[in-house]
Amino acid sequence: MLTGKHVVFLGGDARQLEVIKRFIELDAQVSLVGFDNLQTPLSGTMQREWNTTVLEKADILILPIVGTDDQGNVASVFCSDNLTLTRKHMQALPKGSLIFTGMARPYLTQLCAEFDIHLFELLDRNDVAIYNSIPTVEGALMMAIQHTDITLHHANCVVLGLGRVGLSLARVLHAIGAKVSVGVRCPDDIARVFEMGLIPFQIKQLEQHVSHADIIFNTVPALVVQTSAINKMQHDVLIMDLATKPGGVDFKAAEKRGIKALLCPSLPGIVAPKTAGKILAQAITTLIDEVMIKEGLEA
Amino acid sequence: MLTGKHVVFLGGDARQLEVIKRFIELDAQVSLVGFDNLQTPLSGTMQREWNTTVLEKADILILPIVGTDDQGNVASVFCSDNLTLTRKHMQALPKGSLIFTGMARPYLTQLCAEFDIHLFELLDRNDVAIYNSIPTVEGALMMAIQHTDITLHHANCVVLGLGRVGLSLARVLHAIGAKVSVGVRCPDDIARVFEMGLIPFQIKQLEQHVSHADIIFNTVPALVVQTSAINKMQHDVLIMDLATKPGGVDFKAAEKRGIKALLCPSLPGIVAPKTAGKILAQAITTLIDEVMIKEGLEA
Amino acid sequence: MLTGKHVVFLGGDARQLEVIKRFIELDAQVSLVGFDNLQTPLSGTMQREWNTTVLEKADILILPIVGTDDQGNVASVFCSDNLTLTRKHMQALPKGSLIFTGMARPYLTQLCAEFDIHLFELLDRNDVAIYNSIPTVEGALMMAIQHTDITLHHANCVVLGLGRVGLSLARVLHAIGAKVSVGVRCPDDIARVFEMGLIPFQIKQLEQHVSHADIIFNTVPALVVQTSAINKMQHDVLIMDLATKPGGVDFKAAEKRGIKALLCPSLPGIVAPKTAGKILAQAITTLIDEVMIKEGLEA
Amino acid sequence: MLTGKHVVFLGGDARQLEVIKRFIELDAQVSLVGFDNLQTPLSGTMQREWNTTVLEKADILILPIVGTDDQGNVASVFCSDNLTLTRKHMQALPKGSLIFTGMARPYLTQLCAEFDIHLFELLDRNDVAIYNSIPTVEGALMMAIQHTDITLHHANCVVLGLGRVGLSLARVLHAIGAKVSVGVRCPDDIARVFEMGLIPFQIKQLEQHVSHADIIFNTVPALVVQTSAINKMQHDVLIMDLATKPGGVDFKAAEKRGIKALLCPSLPGIVAPKTAGKILAQAITTLIDEVMIKEGLEA
Ligand SMILES: NC(=O)c1ccc[n+]([C@@H]2O[C@H](COP(=O)([O-])OP(=O)(O)OC[C@H]3O[C@@H](n4cnc5c(N)ncnc54)[C@H](OP(=O)(O)O)[C@@H]3O)[C@@H](O)[C@H]2O)c1
Ligand SMILES: NC(=O)c1ccc[n+]([C@@H]2O[C@H](COP(=O)([O-])OP(=O)(O)OC[C@H]3O[C@@H](n4cnc5c(N)ncnc54)[C@H](OP(=O)(O)O)[C@@H]3O)[C@@H](O)[C@H]2O)c1
Numbered sequence A, B, C, D: 001m002l003t004g005k006h007v008v009f010l011g012g013d014a015r016q017l018e019v020i021k022r023f024i025e026l027d028a029q030v031s032l033v034g035f036d037n038l039q040t041p042l043s044g045t046m047q048r049e050w051n052t053t054v055l056e057k058a059d060i061l062i063l064p065i066v067g068t069d070d071q072g073n074v075a076s077v078f079c080s081d082n083l084t085l086t087r088k089h090m091q092a093l094p095k096g097s098l099i100f101t102g103m104a105r106p107y108l109t110q111l112c113a114e115f116d117i118h119l120f121e122l123l124d125r126n127d128v129a130i131y132n133s134i135p136t137v138e139g140a141l142m143m144a145i146q147h148t149d150i151t152l153h154h155a156n157c158v159v160l161g162l163g164r165v166g167l168s169l170a171r172v173l174h175a176i177g178a179k180v181s182v183g184v185r186c187p188d189d190i191a192r193v194f195e196m197g198l199i200p201f202q203i204k205q206l207e208q209h210v211s212h213a214d215i216i217f218n219t220v221p222a223l224v225v226q227t228s229a230i231n232k233m234q235h236d237v238l239i240m241d242l243a244t245k246p247g248g249v250d251f252k253a254a255e256k257r258g259i260k261a262l263l264c265p266s267l268p269g270i271v272a273p274k275t276a277g278k279i280l281a282q283a284i285t286t287l288i289d290e291v292m293i294k295e296g297l298e299a
């Protein structure tokens, strides 16, 4: 239980609602900033203005998955105000308070370092990234079904990367009946792809493995789909780039050849905000438990 | 090859384009009626007006999947004219000519019987229905992902019916990681569901198996989801009715309880027109082959 | 409950023990004939001699899966005596009594007809055959692993028949990572095999699909693996014939070419007697329930 | 190609035959020691006595998977002589020669260090261990089917460890229809098990997860199945320990309770020597290529 702890939520999207609910269940004192247009008010929370006062008594500040941008702006789908996290806000936070976000830009990382605030990046954690790969894969499925005029069943699908997302994605595409080949860079991954019953290839030889592809899913956060490969593709191939901006696809080269290439950010929040929110809620509360145990607060 | 055969296409949607392409490949003489707004003209075909003349020399008339309505109207997404198939058109068709459609309403069946025209209903064929179940399932997946805020993975999914669509659907949901139970009515299907690793139940006891359901997919073309079951469901359950109109769900009862229930017709044509068209093309040409062999035309 | 019912078990193997246990649970009076060497005696049963007396008060007689042979002999792994079911035994059975077996030879069928005894053949029932396909498949897996020096993973496996056993077998081989092609004879099965993500072919064209096969599993109870196909196989192929004697393989032709071909009868009893026994117990009690309901005995 | 290279094979089992064949294909000069009873002689090889002479001109020495024991003895299924690798043999090997084995005991490691011979332990390599997990899993399947009287389908299976073997094993058991739970120790593995659709648990809480287990597969090379857990198991559970000797099971405690516990070593060599041999052949030749490239020998 978090009785007596003051938790401030600053902005976010539908996923954050699940996190808020969890904190209410855990009996924390919950303040919401930037949730003005919430359709059904969440009983047990208090709507607050964005200023330093709300932070002065905060134990925990929870930012959206995407944290801040490079100027400190915080996005919220539930309000139209501009919300900016600045030095003066950081100063207002009590020593020892914690900040949670999905991924932090240098702006946020530096502020936290400077003010000695413990920053937790949830998507950095391997387990969160794996749980998160599940809604990501379903989002990719949905978009692939939507944006092609063929079935995934029997389609030639190329997956690039066998990390947390790539592994889950390759497994599901295979299960649905797609013909899946996977581009990776190390011999272990070649072996694992083979064991999974899929076709492995060296990603640096990508251009030799795209000529029959119907759909290419990239999960590698580096420029791996380059002109040389794009030039070998069929005209009606679909490229879906799941890697975080700027992705791993030369979009200009794709456009030039008239090939449909989509950047597909934030799939979990789009297709399964409730599940995605629960994953975050679970991760945050586990981390808080760990901190409390370490600090001997859980006597 | 169908050299010398005259094939008339009347209306249809994107699926029909694949069928047309196949007939061009097979060297048939192809006339298109109701395809005025086709974006890229299909070389090797001739656009014609809808009148009896075009039919007088036809060997084969190909109608859309949904055939005609009860007044003989034929739908076409590629033109804005009204196209109606009437007695005078039937009269114009040469003896021995063939009509292909997906499913025929009594209007069409009766006309064909009266004029002694051989009518083929493609969706009647078991193999076509099985092939067609593949894009149907992908359409159902897409809609289920879209219309819920949770993942299918770990969701409690109930499938009703283990026919051509139900079997394919249950298998794929399981493969994606859903917890699948299947309502059926005969002991053989109970056994098959068990063998597939899913949870079988008697569909007449549906109301005992819905209280934890997150999504219910109906494939039974009979009213099986009734008030008694709907009253036992969670408020945020999603009901997707795949069965052909009027479906198998008491939509009024669902609406009354504020439960989201969707009728989901024509999924193959929506999510995978190219694959769906190829299935039809394959089925039609196989049937024509059989007819020709029977008639000794293939010397 | 079967309180007051007298059930006689005549012979059988380990599977029968599960059936016996179920009848004890259901409070029937259980007599065992031909179970002399049972290691742990089953409390609640009575060991009896094989004679007409034990049958005179029987309501139900339960024979082994394989029933009798053509001379009426009944096999039992638990005793060394000869047990033969003759006309005089049939005569001793009360009118209205029931006989259960797996499959009946004409000898048994005719005796039952003559004496007007209701005979139930369990393996005739579709649901029993489906449940039974599960241990059958595991037996086939075990033998295939044992009798080859390669892995099933990535092996070229050919399954003949897509009936109750064939469907289960093909699915499991695919799941393990084998490359599975399935020979069938009707277009529906071609479609289903395709939908399952496997490679379908016409069984009458078998010889065109065996040249790369590593293992061939036959489930068709008709001579489908003939010289013409055998001549096209690799020398180190393994043929496993699951179909009931005489199977569907020309064993002489295989031997001539030095190809290993195994007849694999009674797999469920060999690899999973407990599961197989439970399947039978379940089927028998369901059938008895139905009979009792029909006869209004379940007041 | 390895033209001109002299390769000596010392002992081994059926797997080694595939390795030998590969070296013949690559045009190496192949000497066999300890293969006296080979049924069909391998053309292109020479049978040699075990002495220092054969080593004096060797470029590569290939030992069996299990290398030597702690006294330097080398096992061979193809001969009855004692083969021992001693200091004098090491001394005879030319500088720069390579030794390959599966896993090396300290005896071998120390000798190689002392004489500055490059030793390659194949099973140390992640990719080899993954490929090898495939026949290991099939061996485990075979033994589990053999040693139980139930089907794996619907059986409660517990897998301990999610390493190279554990991951492959858990996936296959699930695919066959078992109910699989997996005991692991880090949160990432908990997440991956969940994503795979299986039930994760903390391995240190093993005793809370065994009471319904039908089969327990251990892949952890540390004593994880201890008395406390064994005491909670059903009497007819089967424990299969795949971890290398001494395994991870308290066999004494199991025996005391009359629980069947099997140590299952060397499964790949038992159930799929050909596939296992090919894996080794592939790994060795890849390594030799790398060495040659590094040494600039591949001009
Ligand atoms: N669109 C969405 O909604 C969404 C959701 C979740 C994640 N993501 C994004 O998707 C991407 C993948 O996430 P993840 O969790 O799967 O990451 P991950 O576990 O780190 O996997 C990355 C994969 O890319 C490979 N890789 C990295 N750099 C490479 C290079 N230069 N050349 C070739 N391969 C390279 C890695 O191979 P090695 O193992 O050999 O390093 C690994 O297979 C990330 O950008 C993440 O932010 C997007
Ligand atoms: N939405 C779309 O895009 C789309 C696409 C394809 C098909 N469909 C429609 O989906 C439906 C199912 O197609 P299908 O090919 O799967 O048909 P199907 O093979 O005939 O299967 C129908 C299933 O419903 C069961 N059933 C029928 N009447 C029943 C009743 N009164 N009570 C309980 N169960 C009953 C059948 O059980 P038994 O085997 O015991 O008879 C069978 O399991 C049809 O209406 C079809 O037109 C829609």
Ligand SMILES: NC(=O)c1ccc[n+]([C@@H]2O[C@H](COP(=O)([O-])OP(=O)(O)OC[C@H]3O[C@@H](n4cnc5c(N)ncnc54)[C@H](OP(=O)(O)O)[C@@H]3O)[C@@H](O)[C@H]2O)c1
Binding pocket: C129, C132, C133, C136, C160, C161, C162, C163, C164, C165, C166, C184, C185, C186, C203, C219, C220, C221, C222, C224, C241, C242, C243, C244, C264, C265, C266, C267, C268
């Ligand atoms: N070894 C064991 O332990 C074990 C265990 C269980 C069963 N069995 C035996 O295995 C066999 C298969 O059992 P099942 O339950 O799967 O039977 P099933 O459901 O009747 O399936 C038989 C299959 O064979 C096909 N078939 C039949 N005659 C054919 C012919 N002349 N040409 C081509 N295909 C033909 C059928 O095709 P259609 O559908 O087109 O007719 C069907 O696909 C039986 O002999 C059964 O007794 C053995």
Ligand SMILES: NC(=O)c1ccc[n+]([C@@H]2O[C@H](COP(=O)([O-])OP(=O)(O)OC[C@H]3O[C@@H](n4cnc5c(N)ncnc54)[C@H](OP(=O)(O)O)[C@@H]3O)[C@@H](O)[C@H]2O)c1
Binding pocket: D129, D132, D133, D136, D160, D161, D162, D163, D164, D165, D166, D184, D185, D186, D203, D219, D220, D221, D222, D224, D241, D242, D243, D244, D264, D265, D266, D267, D268
């Ligand atoms: N029987 C056979 O034929 C055969 C064939 C192949 C391999 N093997 C043997 O099988 C074993 C597993 O091989 P592998 O390739 O899967 O190894 P691996 O990839 O290293 O996996 C070992 C697993 O055990 C876990 N683990 C290690 N120490 C642990 C501890 N103290 N407590 C809890 N978990 C622990 C590891 O967890 P972390 O990831 O958290 O470290 C990992 O999940 C080895 O002993 C290997 O020699 C036997």
